[in-house]
Amino acid sequence: TGPEKVAALARRKASGPPLTMLTAYDYPTARLFDDAGVDMLLVGDSLGMVVLGFPDTTHVTMDHMLHHVAAVARAKPRALVIGDLSIGTYPDPETALANARRLVAAGAEAVKLEGGVRQAAKVRAIVEAGIPVCGHLGMLPQRVLEEGGYKKKGKTPEQSAAILEGARALEQAGAFAIVLESVVPSAAEWITSQIGIPTIGIGSGEHTCDGEVAVATDLIGTFPWFVPPFAKPEANLAPQITAAAAAYCRRVQSVPISHPG
Ligand code: KIV
Numbered sequence: 001t002g003p004e005k006v007a008a009l010a011r012r013k014a015s016g017p018p019l020t021m022l023t024a025y026d027y028p029t030a031r032l033f034d035d036a037g038v039d040m041l042l043v044g045d046s047l048g049m050v051v052l053g054f055p056d057t058t059h060v061t062m063d064h065m066l067h068h069v070a071a072v073a074r075a076k077p078r079a080l081v082i083g084d085l086s087i088g089t090y091p092d093p094e095t096a097l098a099n100a101r102r103l104v105a106a107g108a109e110a111v112k113l114e115g116g117v118r119q120a121a122k123v124r125a126i127v128e129a130g131i132p133v134c135g136h137l138g139m140l141p142q143r144v145l146e147e148g149g150y151k152k153k154g155k156t157p158e159q160s161a162a163i164l165e166g167a168r169a170l171e172q173a174g175a176f177a178i179v180l181e182s183v184v185p186s187a188a189e190w191i192t193s194q195i196g197i198p199t200i201g202i203g204s205g206e207h208t209c210d211g212e213v214a215v216a217t218d219l220i221g222t223f224p225w226f227v228p229p230f231a232k233p234e235a236n237l238a239p240q241i242t243a244a245a246a247a248y249c250r251r252v253q254s255v256p257i258s259h260p261g
């Protein structure tokens, strides 16, 4: 049902309402977010940072992704389940397609990969095999080491034009949507107006794209050690989790051990 869901989502560029995407990495979160009516559940490679404790997404492997895509898929969400192709898993069209097929076998209904013009042939190969592909432009976390940090994109007309060129290449290759990450809001708005497939923004301003994506832990406040400046938390669960564990420790320890030592 991936392609059917994708067709309905793509129509929303024209008709609205704006598209909603949240990351999920496990079964309960997928079920809870799906119950909330979110359109898409992204098993993002942000997994590496906010669940697995790595410093960035460059440590994430295909095996990590398969394990968590399968967990999310077991929730049988109504939402479209998208799995990220992690770093190094799409060096050429053949390998990209083989790994996309593995994500689908694990339960993904679509895949996402980072980059524009250079990825077009890979996107085409995956799409022609019947697997929907979401693109990802702007700040590309898999390149954070080369870039030396998380930087805003589309600051100059030249940069914006380069992102648009990538977006057009992805659209022509058959991508059904494109995540725009950390793109200057005016550039995100302009790129969105210039292409026929939906854009999904993160850190690219509010209401500048055809939809938005948020990282689950940023939304619910379960990764308090790093919260991106653009995050808009709707809950702050970290203190409640610590408090629950502390209450448990107090309860267990409230009565001294009674057996004879
Ligand atoms: O891995 C991820 O969470 C992502 C989103 C930020 C779009 O790619």
Ligand code: NA
Binding pocket: 044, 045, 046, 084, 141
């Ligand atoms: Na990602």
